[in-house]
Amino acid sequence: QPTTIGHYLAVRLAQAGVKHHFVVPGDYNLGLLDKLQYNNYLEEVNCANELNCAFAAEGYARANGIAACVVTYSVGAFTAFDGIGGAYAEDLPVILISGSPNTNDIGSSHLLHHTLGTHDFSYQYEMAKKITCAAVSIQRPTEAPRLIDYAIKMALLKKKPVYIEVPTNVASQPCAAPGPASLITEPETSNQEYLQMAVDISAKIVNGKQKPVLLAGPKLRSFKAESAFLELANSLNCSVAVMPNAKSFFPESHPNYAGIYWGQASTLGAESIINWSDCIICAGTTFTDYSSNGWTSLPPKANVLHVDVDRVTVSDAEFGGVLLRDFLHELAKKVKANNASVVEYKRIRPESLEIPMENPKAALNRKEIIRQVQNLVNQETTLFVDTGDSWFGGMRITLPEKARFEIEMQWGHIGWSVPSAFGYAIGAPKRNVVVFVGDGSFQETVQEVSQMVRLNLPIIMFLINNRGYTIEVEIHDGPYNRIKNWDYAAIVEAFNAGEGHAKGFRVGNGHELAEAIRQAKENSQGPTLIECNIDQDDCSKELINWGHNVGAANGKPPAKE
Ligand SMILES: C/C(NCc1cnc(C)nc1N)=C(/S)[C@H](O)COP(=O)(O)OP(=O)(O)O
Numbered sequence: 003q004p005t006t007i008g009h010y011l012a013v014r015l016a017q018a019g020v021k022h023h024f025v026v027p028g029d030y031n032l033g034l035l036d037k038l039q040y041n042n043y044l045e046e047v048n049c050a051n052e053l054n055c056a057f058a059a060e061g062y063a064r065a066n067g068i069a070a071c072v073v074t075y076s077v078g079a080f081t082a083f084d085g086i087g088g089a090y091a092e093d094l095p096v097i098l099i100s101g102s103p104n105t106n107d108i109g110s111s112h113l114l115h116h117t118l119g120t121h122d123f124s125y126q127y128e129m130a131k132k133i134t135c136a137a138v139s140i141q142r143p144t145e146a147p148r149l150i151d152y153a154i155k156m157a158l159l160k161k162k163p164v165y166i167e168v169p170t171n172v173a174s175q176p177c178a179a180p181g182p183a184s185l186i187t188e189p190e191t192s193n194q195e196y197l198q199m200a201v202d203i204s205a206k207i208v209n210g211k212q213k214p215v216l217l218a219g220p221k222l223r224s225f226k227a228e229s230a231f232l233e234l235a236n237s238l239n240c241s242v243a244v245m246p247n248a249k250s251f252f253p254e255s256h257p258n259y260a261g262i263y264w265g266q267a268s269t270l271g272a273e274s275i276i277n278w279s280d281c282i283i284c285a286g287t288t289f290t291d292y293s294s295n296g297w298t299s300l301p302p303k304a305n306v307l308h309v310d311v312d313r314v315t316v317s318d319a320e321f322g323g324v325l326l327r328d329f330l331h332e333l334a335k336k337v338k339a340n341n342a343s344v345v346e347y348k349r350i351r352p353e354s355l356e357i358p359m360e361n362p363k364a365a366l367n368r369k370e371i372i373r374q375v376q377n378l379v380n381q382e383t384t385l386f387v388d389t390g391d392s393w394f395g396g397m398r399i400t401l402p403e404k405a406r407f408e409i410e411m412q413w414g415h416i417g418w419s420v421p422s423a424f425g426y427a428i429g430a431p432k433r434n435v436v437v438f439v440g441d442g443s444f445q446e447t448v449q450e451v452s453q454m455v456r457l458n459l460p461i462i463m464f465l466i467n468n469r470g471y472t473i474e475v476e477i478h479d480g481p482y483n484r485i486k487n488w489d490y491a492a493i494v495e496a497f498n499a500g501e502g503h504a505k506g507f508r509v510g511n512g513h514e515l516a517e518a519i520r521q522a523k524e525n526s527q528g529p530t531l532i533e534c535n536i537d538q539d540d541c542s543k544e545l546i547n548w549g550h551n552v553g554a555a556n557g558k559p560p561a562k563e
């Protein structure tokens with residue numbers, strides 16, 4: 003039976019796997035929100051602002067594989083764009099839906115609110131094209147099915163955000179009924195001929211090497227290649243290192259796990275085994291200034307076999323149309339076991355340094371926080387680490403089987419972790435969500451703690467209060483890196499407003515921290531924020547080294563004219 007465009011969109015979102023949509027209402031999208039709500043496919047989740055709305059959707063996509071957020075024109079979409087840029091950078095398919103002016107106003111003499119005060123209403127759609135893999139604007143209702151299907155299909159195929167603009171008078175227009183889900187969920191397949199060629203050539207090379215190893219990259223998760231990577235690790239039986247933004251994408255409990263490869267911030271001797279190898283299979287890896295520790299840790303090119311999301315580069319050949327998970331799965335069948343790197347690793351693996359327990363009454367320090375959080379982490383834990391020394395602290399947490407780790411190293415937006423963890427918790431209600439977030443980061447997106455209160459989400463946040471922007475201090479210091487201190491524990495209480503179950507603690511030593519964690523574990527009805535006060539100079543040496551390397555890279559003078 004005929005339906006409406008809003009209902010069509012709701013069905014397609016549900017068919018794509020969206021169960022919740024994150025929203026900030028505005029008069030350009032209210033009719034659409036009614037339609038999205040008027041069905042039992044989707045549950046509406048309100049956010050305090052559009053940046054957090056987009057980041058909540060990004061976090062939901064980390065848990066659920068796809069997400070949607072709905073905002074109003076310009077004043078909503080513009081800040082959502084910041085979170086959408088992050089979703090693009092992190093390969094997360096977030097569907098950004100924005101209301102927009104009535105189609106009759108386009109080309110008319112009308113000037114409208116929430117616009118630049120001109121007659122041009124196309125600027126938002128033009129901007130959206132730059133930060134999505136597909137952008138559509140439904141100016142003619144009859145085009146809605148085609149445009150909606152195209153955008154959602156692209157999000158699923160490319161694992162990138164898309165943009166759907168819905169003028170305020172379009173959502174309630176009649177529309178053909180949506181077709182089968184397969185029209186939008188058809189997965190991409192590898193070119194079989196090139197796949198076999200790539201696998202045969204690569205297997206010959208790998209089997210001819212003395213000491214191959216594997217390096218896991220951040221794209222393994224979005225492109226659903228973690229299990230194929232594990233298959234290859236098991237059949238090759240070599241050492242496996244992971245990039246810092248691929249932590250937990252290979253189980254750290256696996257006997258062949260060899261740590262995080264991140265230059266001097268590497269763990270467990272990973273850098274030594276990568277440098278020792280004569281064949282590094284880089285699966286879904288990207289090397290940026292941040293993830294290569296300021297260009298100081300790049301695997302020797304001559305030894306690299308690079309497997310990207312849809313192509314394989316090996317010696318001087320490039321095989322396009324070969325999907326990451328297919329290649330890894332097929333290669334696993336063709337390689338011979340070669341545990342030379344495992345034998346070598348046993349020789350070079352550094353002693354795992356147990357962090358000694360601090361005197362419980364001594365002033366709290368970074369290491370004691372890591373030691374106690376280590377004891378909190380279990381198989382159901384997902385640990386979020388925000389941009390800051392939290393990255394380096396989080397890298398030192400050893401993850402038990404099935405524990406997950408979430409980082410935003412490509413976009414690197416401070417404050418991302420609070421709304422992203424909120425959205426993730428909606429998408430993965432059975433996970434124990436734990437957040438490491440710095441004081442500076444927390445100040446960017448604190449509002450979404452109130453939504454955690456509203457939805458009774460037992461997220462535990464360790465707020466590392468070192469009185470300022472310590473990463474920036476190490477990259478390049480100045481008065482601008484000092485920030486106004488807040489009473490963080492009190493803010494969280496304020497979000498309760500007499501009815502919530504949030505708890506806030508300010509801790510200054512190991513004893514107080516242990517007590518706060520004990521209470522946090524008991525608080526199943528709401529978020530718990532533990533403000534950990536540490537000395538502003540108490541940061542990891544890895545951060546200091548990393549900060550100097552990145553600072554040097556930033557400061558490189560322009561090439562000679
Ligand atoms: C200001 C900035 N980066 C610049 C920046 C500025 N604005 C946005 C949105 N994202 C960014 N990364 C960064 S890393 C601060 O040191 C973060 O401070 P905090 O959260 O307190 O963590 P640390 O103290 O451990 O560094």
Ligand SMILES: [Mg+2]
Binds near residue numbers: 440
């Ligand atoms: Mg700080």
